[in-house]
Amino acid sequence: MNTLFKAFNDATRREILEMLKDGDMTAGEIADKFNMSKPSISHHLDLLKQADLVVAVKQGQFITYSLNMTVMDEVLAWFVQFKSSVKKEEIALPKVEKPRIRLQINK
Amino acid sequence: MNTLFKAFNDATRREILEMLKDGDMTAGEIADKFNMSKPSISHHLDLLKQADLVVAVKQGQFITYSLNMTVMDEVLAWFVQFKSSVKKEEIALPKVEKPRIRLQINK
DNA sequence: ATTTTATTTAGATATTTGTCTAAATATTTA
DNA sequence: TAAATATTTAGACAAATATCTAAATAAAAT
Numbered sequence: 001m002n003t004l005f006k007a008f009n010d011a012t013r014r015e016i017l018e019m020l021k022d023g024d025m026t027a028g029e030i031a032d033k034f035n036m037s038k039p040s041i042s043h044h045l046d047l048l049k050q051a052d053l054v055v056a057v058k059q060g061q062f063i064t065y066s067l068n069m070t071v072m073d074e075v076l077a078w079f080v081q082f083k084s085s086v087k088k089e090e091i092a093l094p095k096v097e098k099p100r101i102r103l104q105i106n107k
Numbered sequence: 108m109n110t111l112f113k114a115f116n117d118a119t120r121r122e123i124l125e126m127l128k129d130g131d132m133t134a135g136e137i138a139d140k141f142n143m144s145k146p147s148i149s150h151h152l153d154l155l156k157q158a159d160l161v162v163a164v165k166q167g168q169f170i171t172y173s174l175n176m177t178v179m180d181e182v183l184a185w186f187v188q189f190k191s192s193v194k195k196e197e198i199a200l201p202k203v204e205k206p207r208i209r210l211q212i213n214k
Numbered sequence: 215a216t217t218t219t220a221t222t223t224a225g226a227t228a229t230t231t232g233t234c235t236a237a238a239t240a241t242t243t244a
Numbered sequence: 245t246a247a248a249t250a251t252t253t254a255g256a257c258a259a260a261t262a263t264c265t266a267a268a269t270a271a272a273a274t
Contacts, residue, residue, distance in 0.1 A: 002118060009116040010232080011109060021193045027251060040233050042252055061241040061250050072190060079183045086128045086176065117262085134221060147263055149222055168220050168271040216274080223268070230261070238253070244246085 004075055007051035012036070013044050017053060017067065024066040111182055114158035119143065120151050124160060124174065131173040 007013055016030055031041040045065060048054045052071045057064050114120055123137055138148040152172060155161040159178045164171050 001121070005112070005116045005121075006231095009112045012232090014108070014112075017189075021189070023194060028249090031251095036232095037234060038251070039235080039253080043232075046252090058240095058251095063251065067193065069190070069193065072186065076183070076186045076190065079179065079186065082124070082128070083176070083179060083183065086174065087130060113261095119262090135219090138221090143262095144264060145221070146223080146265080150262075153222090165221095165270095170221065218271100218273070220271080221269085224266085225264100226266105227264080228262090230259105232257105232259080234256085234258105236254085236256105239251085241248100241250080243248070 001078065003051045004053070004071065007047050007053055008075075010044065010047075012041075013048055016041075016044060016048065016065075020054065020065060020067045024064050026062045026064050028062070030065065108185065110158045111160070111178065114154050114160055115182075117151065117154075119148075120155055123148075123151060123155065123172075127161065127172060127174045131171050133169045133171050135169070137172065 012034065015034075019025065019030065019033065027042060027045060028038070030045070031038045034041060045054065045056070048065075049056055052068055054065050055068050057066070119141065122141075126132065126137065126140065134149060134152060135145070137152070138145045141148060152161065152163070155172075156163055159175055161172050162175050164173070
């Protein structure tokens, strides 16, 4: 889970994932969409790969990246499981406020 | 989403969330469960609060933390939406391999 | 009123992360 | 075989992060 959450914790990487929803892309095509050096994008792709969120396939001199939905499902499952295992608390009764005004009896 | 993913990107913070599933806890109770200084835990609680994942309520000298499931639902929705908007690709036909052996006719 | 208890804020520091440029690798084209 | 193209690896550096100790704040107990 650690590697997975780390992968998600960056706007560029999340954008890459969003882009890959519409179909596979080569490293170069991905890099062209960003105002960032190719080595930087390469590094982001590496982190996504480490997290198993994407798969890289070498085709000649190109490397095509595609989404791995299996892992996406795992993350989803983590959240669903989390939600379902939350213990419902008794409804907390509203606390009675300390009165700001009180009856004063002067002798 | 940024603040949210940042909050999730730490094992200690995820553990705190898991702990709160079983019921509300004070800052001190939470800190006692970790081998880490109170200021550090306080900092983690602050990030969880910024992400709206927890709510802090001061009760006398104690501060009680509880889960905010609303935001959990938002994250879940993000993943569900992501999944549902993935375009299905045509099934890639297996590439025909370059034959390693071929019929040779010698004159 | 003073001390104790619960918690946070401030400031310092080591580690991790994101980015860059330059160089290396691998493949295709001329 | 040499040049061009696609991509990664290596190394440097600044910014962000997680952690700590010491000090500040605020409420409760003595």
